[in-house]
Amino acid sequence: MLDLRFIRENISLIRENIQNKNESANVDAILEIDEKRRQIIQEADKLKNTRNVVSKEIANLKKQGLPAEDKIAEMKIVSDKIKEYDDELRETETKVYDIALKIPNMLGPDVPIGRSxxxxxxxxxxxxxxxxxxxxxxxxxxxxxxxxxxxxxxxxxxxxxxxxxxxxxxxxxxxxxxxxxxxxxxxxxxxxxxxxxxxxxxxxxxxxxxxxxxxxxxxxxxxxxxxxxxxxxxxxxxxxxxxxxxxxxxxxxxxxxxxxxxxxxxxxxxxxxxxxxxxxxxxxxxxxxxxxxxxxxxxxxxxxxxxxxxxxxxxxxxxxxxxxxxxxxxxxxxxxxxxxxxxxxxxxxxxxxxxxxxxxxxxxxxxxxxxxxxxxxxxxxxxxxxxxxxxxxxxxxxxxxxxxxxxxxxxxxxxxxxxx
RNA sequence: GGAGGAUUAGUCUAAUUGGUAAGGCAGCGGUCUUGAAAACCGCCGGCAGUGAUGCCUUGGGGGUUCGAGUCCCUCAUCCUCCGCCA
CATH class of the missing domain: 3.30.930.10 (Bira Bifunctional Protein; Domain 2)
Structure with a gap:
């Protein structure tokens, strides 16, 4: 597999390489899906950060014997949201890899271009x-x-x-x-x-x-x-x-x-x-x-x-x-x-x-x-x-x-x- | 195939009723030294980022929960026993 970042930055080279290799992989959708994937990661990471921070607060409150019901209720909502993002991320990653796994390796510099x-x-x-x-x-x-x-x-x-x-x-x-x-x-x-x-x-x-x-x-x-x-x-x-x-x-x-x-x-x-x-x-x-x-x-x-x-x-x-x-x-x-x-x-x-x-x-x-x-x-x-x-x-x-x-x-x- | 036990970072080993992975060794960088060792300081799982930092990581994958190394399910591997067998 190629590096996803390399794919992002060199999509036209990749198309050319697929042609030169007589392969038929279709990469049209990958940039868009990968962009979506990265956005989901960012959003999910923000929420996970919130969860990590507030969970520590809950732990501290409990240790002191103080009530934490408000925060627990709040985190229940956050956690549900994280689950949604994670499911979506899994789906999106599957789509990205489905495409990426079918992209052939880049040819070395000395390989002559030819059909057969x-x-x-x-x-x-x-x-x-x-x-x-x-x-x-x-x-x-x-x-x-x-x-x-x-x-x-x-x-x-x-x-x-x-x-x-x-x-x-x-x-x-x-x-x-x-x-x-x-x-x-x-x-x-x-x-x-x-x-x-x-x-x-x-x-x-x-x-x-x-x-x-x-x-x-x-x-x-x-x-x-x-x-x-x-x-x-x-x-x-x-x-x-x-x-x-x-x-x-x-x-x-x-x-x-x-x-x-x-x-x-x-x-x-x-x-x-x-x-x-x-x-x-x-x-x-x-x-x-x-x-x-x-x-x-x-x-x-x-x-x-x-x-x-x-x-x-x-x-x-x-x-x-x-x-x-x-x-x-x-x-x-x-x-x-x-x-x-x-x-x-x-x-x-x-x-x-x-x-x-x-x-x-x-x-x-x-x-x-x-x-x-x-x-x-x-x-x-x-x-x-x-x-x-x-x-x-x-x-x-x-x-x-x-x-x-x-x-x-x-x-x-x-x-x-x-x-x- | 059946029953039971185990798996924590390169390796060894911890973690109250579930409260967010602590240490040792090895390794790397530095101080000191003529040089080395010792001692001391720092680093020492992965990903993203120039960076601050953030997220992930206790064999893999799911689940319960606000929160899982810890509870449940499942798969893999290893050990012990039973069965079968080249």
Missing amino acids: ADDNQIVRTWGEMPVQQLNKAHMEIATDLNIIDFERGAKVSGGGFAFYRGKGAKLERALINFMLDFHLDNHNYTELLPPFLVNENSMYGTGQLPKMKDDMYHDPEENMYLIPTAEVPLTNYHYEEMLKFEELPIKYCGYSPCFRREAGSYGKEVRGFLRVHQFNKVEMVNFSTPENSWAQLEILLSEAEDIVKALGLHYRVLRLCSGDTSFSSAMTYDIEVWAPGEQKWLEVSSCSNFTDFQARRANIRFKRRSDAKPEFVHTLNGSGLATSRIMVAILEQYLNSDGNVVVPEVLRKYTGFEII
């Missing part, structure tokens, strides 16, 4: 386009090698679910463990293995709710949500906390499965591993001071790139244009790996600076000194990485001429085999 993925900037490309002797897509490879079973996934759960089988399952576990160990050993992270179900507050905290409600698996019985990314539990780990200045930046990484309903997806988009309801991901999150967050974003990106490099996969880095940058993000870099069988680039990581947007929602703050005013931290996160699409890239880039797949060097100590 076509306008994203290519920052750099790493490695060489691999030359394929066999031109097979990952589904065919996986089926031939019997390492991924979508049919039985569909039978047991539904479309978009799969079993990893045999060496496929082990390769998946190897990827997860390799990524975690790599970040822990080389990038100074603390590992968190989080809950996969979270409450509603957490979903609001990181900004999945209210906007993305339809994309979430929800248990109405307990009002809990299956996480769409470990970003949710890892960021909300410090929900409503005051962090220590000396400890920033705080860096966590953690594995989780990610659950997405993908409502509205269709056709060949949902075929194979490119878009599934459940996939595995190692996520990195970072709590930073405001002045340091842009530098941290570059570091976060390079840490994600280190994984792709270590796996020897041909990839490129994109700076997302305004229209492709998500609701909560100020700026996002995507890492895409090349899938020769698909003949396309696959997103395997998204590294974003959320500035103070999530921190304000989740109320995560820090003090520069023990007697200083609290400030919101900046939060960042990046996938490091999503394994299902990395699996696709490995199968297609490491396919050799006899139809087998060579296991990337760094994974061999985890898999125990060199070839599938």
Whole structure:
């Protein structure tokens, strides 16, 4: 969420930003409602002051055994009035937040303006386009090698679910463990293995709710949500906390499965591993001071790139244009790996600076000194990485001429085999 | 799932029949000192405000009352016991 005061003072910038982000939030009413909200607070505070002062007088009278009926009757009226104001305030605040929660984060200064993925900037490309002797897509490879079973996934759960089988399952576990160990050993992270179900507050905290409600698996019985990314539990780990200045930046990484309903997806988009309801991901999150967050974003990106490099996969880095940058993000870099069988680039990581947007929602703050005013931290996160699409890239880039797949060097100590 | 107990600010701990959150420690700033410690003074929950100041805050949310840390309802978390269970 944006600061209400910032909204008040920069409404035209906010309208422009909503357009640039291809969002549709309607902010027309917010100024008027917020003005009303502030007036109610002022009026109510005056009455509350009266009540506090006179209540003390009543207490004193009672102590001296003097009558206080007049003042009590007077305060009864004041109290009723306060209740009316408080009810009105609650209503008005709800209206303000309904609008404010749907306003997207402001874009960072270097974000190129554009409508769609076509306008994203290519920052750099790493490695060489691999030359394929066999031109097979990952589904065919996986089926031939019997390492991924979508049919039985569909039978047991539904479309978009799969079993990893045999060496496929082990390769998946190897990827997860390799990524975690790599970040822990080389990038100074603390590992968190989080809950996969979270409450509603957490979903609001990181900004999945209210906007993305339809994309979430929800248990109405307990009002809990299956996480769409470990970003949710890892960021909300410090929900409503005051962090220590000396400890920033705080860096966590953690594995989780990610659950997405993908409502509205269709056709060949949902075929194979490119878009599934459940996939595995190692996520990195970072709590930073405001002045340091842009530098941290570059570091976060390079840490994600280190994984792709270590796996020897041909990839490129994109700076997302305004229209492709998500609701909560100020700026996002995507890492895409090349899938020769698909003949396309696959997103395997998204590294974003959320500035103070999530921190304000989740109320995560820090003090520069023990007697200083609290400030919101900046939060960042990046996938490091999503394994299902990395699996696709490995199968297609490491396919050799006899139809087998060579296991990337760094994974061999985890898999125990060199070839599938 | 059932029964009972607990939750006060970073932490520990107070608060007459309901009368409007008192202290200790830690931390920060200062005086003193060659430097440090000790001692002493001030600050030391949040929001708004340049400020004086005002409002809010006893796990969350409601209620009763002129007034709630205190009484009632509800939810959460923790502890003890019973039941069930990987």
